[in-house]
Amino acid sequence: xxxxxxxxVARHKRLARGALVAWAVFIYFFLFAPIILLxxxxxxxxxxxxxxxTGWTLHWYHAAFNDFQIQDALKxxxxxxxxxxxxxxxxxxxxxxxxxxxxxPFRSGIRAALTLPIMLPGLLIGVSLLTFFTGVLHLxxxxxxxxxxxxxxxxxxxxxxxxxxxxxFDRSLERAAxxxxxxxxxxxxxxxxxxxxxxxxxxxxxxxxxxxxxFVITLFLIGGGNTLPIYIYTQVKFGITPExxxxxxxxxAASLTITAAAFVVPGALRRVRRGRRISARPATGA
Amino acid sequence: MALAPEATAGPVPAATPRRAPLSRRLxxxxxxxxxxVLFGGFFLAPLVLIVLYSFWEVINYNVVHHWTLDNYHxxxxxxxxxxxxxxxxxxxxxxxxxxLLAAFPLAYWLARYVRPAARRPLLVLIIVPFWTSYLLRxxxxxxxxxxxxxxxxxxxxxxxxxxxxxxxxxxxxxxxLVLIYLYFPFAALTxxxxxxxxxxxxxxxxxxxxxxxxxxxxxxxxxxIRPGITVAVIFVFIPVLGEYLTPQLVGGTRGVMIGNxxxxxxxxxxxxxxxxxxxxxxxxxVAMLVAFRKQLNMADTHxx
Numbered sequence: 001x002x003x004x005x006x007x008x009v010a011r012h013k014r015l016a017r018g019a020l021v022a023w024a025v026f027i028y029f030f031l032f033a034p035i036i037l038l039x040x041x042x043x044x045x046x047x048x049x050x051x052x053x054t055g056w057t058l059h060w061y062h063a064a065f066n067d068f069q070i071q072d073a074l075k076x077x078x079x080x081x082x083x084x085x086x087x088x089x090x091x092x093x094x095x096x097x098x099x100x101x102x103x104x105p106f107r108s109g110i111r112a113a114l115t116l117p118i119m120l121p122g123l124l125i126g127v128s129l130l131t132f133f134t135g136v137l138h139l140x141x142x143x144x145x146x147x148x149x150x151x152x153x154x155x156x157x158x159x160x161x162x163x164x165x166x167x168x169f170d171r172s173l174e175r176a177a178x179x180x181x182x183x184x185x186x187x188x189x190x191x192x193x194x195x196x197x198x199x200x201x202x203x204x205x206x207x208x209x210x211x212x213x214x215f216v217i218t219l220f221l222i223g224g225g226n227t228l229p230i231y232i233y234t235q236v237k238f239g240i241t242p243e244x245x246x247x248x249x250x251x252x253a254a255s256l257t258i259t260a261a262a263f264v265v266p267g268a269l270r271r272v273r274r275g276r277r278i279s280a281r282p283a284t285g286a
Numbered sequence: 287m288a289l290a291p292e293a294t295a296g297p298v299p300a301a302t303p304r305r306a307p308l309s310r311r312l313x314x315x316x317x318x319x320x321x322x323v324l325f326g327g328f329f330l331a332p333l334v335l336i337v338l339y340s341f342w343e344v345i346n347y348n349v350v351h352h353w354t355l356d357n358y359h360x361x362x363x364x365x366x367x368x369x370x371x372x373x374x375x376x377x378x379x380x381x382x383x384x385x386l387l388a389a390f391p392l393a394y395w396l397a398r399y400v401r402p403a404a405r406r407p408l409l410v411l412i413i414v415p416f417w418t419s420y421l422l423r424x425x426x427x428x429x430x431x432x433x434x435x436x437x438x439x440x441x442x443x444x445x446x447x448x449x450x451x452x453x454x455x456x457x458x459x460x461x462x463l464v465l466i467y468l469y470f471p472f473a474a475l476t477x478x479x480x481x482x483x484x485x486x487x488x489x490x491x492x493x494x495x496x497x498x499x500x501x502x503x504x505x506x507x508x509x510x511i512r513p514g515i516t517v518a519v520i521f522v523f524i525p526v527l528g529e530y531l532t533p534q535l536v537g538g539t540r541g542v543m544i545g546n547x548x549x550x551x552x553x554x555x556x557x558x559x560x561x562x563x564x565x566x567x568x569x570x571x572v573a574m575l576v577a578f579r580k581q582l583n584m585a586d587t588h589x590x
Binding site: 019020023024035091096099101102108112120121125130132136152155240251255 | 319325331333335336349396399411412415420422426427428430436471524528530549
């Protein structure tokens with residue numbers, strides 16, 4: 001009797017775990033199916049960009065590369081992303097220092113205020129800036145207005161990334177450098193920046209990816225030009241073409257590569273530096 | 287530069303005894319100044335403008351500085367707009383509930399049954415879709431749900447249907463499905479973070495003391511992971527309230543949400559009315575953030 005009950009409990013447990021695993025498999029399928037389909041259809045000869053698969057081709061990539069509208073949009077996207085990255089990295093890094101180190105009243109309130117642009121929908125940033133630019137400043141919309149709008153949204157991410165690294169920073173290192181006679185510039189250049197450099201780098205890559213993909217704010221603030229997401233949007237309104245799938249695949253590949261770099265490179269840099277220090281030791285000893 | 291004369295004029299301290307301390311007192315905050323310019327000039331000022339606009343009126347396509355509550359009155363006296371607002375809140379609530387229900391078993395499985403070494407890659411896999419373009423994640427669903435879409439083709443191939451189903455796309459269910467897809471990573475990761483800290487021995491202790499599994503879950507597990515659940519709710523509910531692209535691309539005419547309404551007003555040059563709705567949404571979001579600030583702060587300090 002008791003054995004049977006124990007068996008029942010064990011069977012019940014196995015069933016429950018099996019159900020959890022099945023659910024996990026389903027969820028991962030759900031998460032990746034749409035992305036995998038985009039990639040699949042970009043190589044599919046079928047010109048309607050759907051099933052069935054009628055053959056494999058690189059034709060759509062060829063077409064995408066030779067489309068001058070896409071080339072134009074790519075140029076705009078990259079130049080906007082570069083400017084946004086520079087602004088967000090400088091502004092975000094500068095703000096992270098006092099946020100972590102200054103003797104702030106209402107620190108959590110200030111932190112919340114600085115991250116509000118992330119919490120409010122991009123739509124609100126877009127329409128309010130659009131109203132501000134056209135109604136008050138009487139600016140013509142251009143790539144520059146997009147840069148400003150994206151910078152507002154992207155900078156908080158850089159602040160968060162750099163601030164979290166600064167919080168783990170051992171300030172006695174700086175005090176030691178000061179005791180050894182380093183002035184504030186030298187302390188920043190030789191102690192602080194090498195230690196938080198990887199975080200700044202990660203924040204910059206983060207900013208670049210976010211800018212590449214940003215859609216809603218850009219939609220409201222763009223002038224005559226097109227960024228790639230906006231170009232894709234104007235295309236998909238009339239149905240997805242395989243050419244758009246090819247472009248989408250390239251964009252996904254770019255985002256993932258950059259993001260992977262943001263996570264992998266800082267760690268690798270640290271290892272290289274540590275390796276160099278270790279290999280330098282016997283040399284000085286000899 | 288401004289300090290240079292002061293520095294050379296060292297021997298006259300009596301004249302500027304209070305100045306130097308002030309600049310020194312402000313020095314630690316200098317780093318904020320670019321952020322103050324950026325956020326003050328291009329985030330706060332536009333938001334203030336929206337607040338003002340919402341209390342002004344448009345006459346002949348020009349915004350006139352007449353104080354009025356007409357924009358709000360107009361919104362609340364037009365049944366379609368009010369019902370769109372309620373539909374949006376309802377869609378956001380349903381999406382949040384379904385997303386959390388879908389995410390909880392996965393987070394539970396990861397935190398309790400998966401070897402620690404295998405957890406990291408599985409967590410990264412949850413984030414990967416989040417790192418692919420937002421626009422593309424929405425549009426890819428049109429290739430799945432459309433009349434010539436993958437789902438219809440697949441169902442035809444296996445013989446379940448003979449005519450493509452047209453209700454899959456351009457309606458509210460499609461909107462909710464895509465929203466779940468978009469915000470699933472937020473919910474799964476937040477829930478995982480709080481489940482990972484939970485001490486499972488407590489569950490065993492409760493059950494050894496005679497609590498049935500359901501009681502152990504509701505009395506021991508849920509109260510301890512409640513902050514994580516609250517954060518997950520906020521991270522899904524808030525962005526869904528302001529969604530524009532998803533209802534625009536997969537919602538059709540029946541899937542309209544408040545975001546689409548805002549855009550329509552601004553595109554139709556009815557700035558003050560659009561501003562009033564924007565402010566309503568912003569106020570709802572800020573109120574939620576303030577109400578749940580404790581839990582958010584906790585997630586902030588523990589989540590690292």
